[in-house]
Amino acid sequence: MPTPNVTRLPKRDGELLTLAQVLAELDVPKSTFFRWKAIGKAPRTIKYPNGSLRIRRTDLDAWLTAHEEDAAA
Numbered sequence: 001m002p003t004p005n006v007t008r009l010p011k012r013d014g015e016l017l018t019l020a021q022v023l024a025e026l027d028v029p030k031s032t033f034f035r036w037k038a039i040g041k042a043p044r045t046i047k048y049p050n051g052s053l054r055i056r057r058t059d060l061d062a063w064l065t066a067h068e069e070d071a072a073a
Helices: 019-026 030-038 057-066
Strands: 016-018 053-056
Touching: 016 019, 016 057, 019 030, 019 053, 053 057
Parallel strands: none
Antiparallel strands: 016 053
């Protein structure tokens, strides 16, 4: 019986996230992420020799914090 394909977010700060995990967390399509990457607005990525991308949990968290908006007064 095959194991179900379950995406799990890592629990350690130093963990590397797959692109699929980041897309799911941000709830954006791949095209949007790559558009952000092309204009320098995406979180920092690590490109493996096989072409796949990883994003450090700490980099994603810092990117999210930097994009928070203040509450309206």
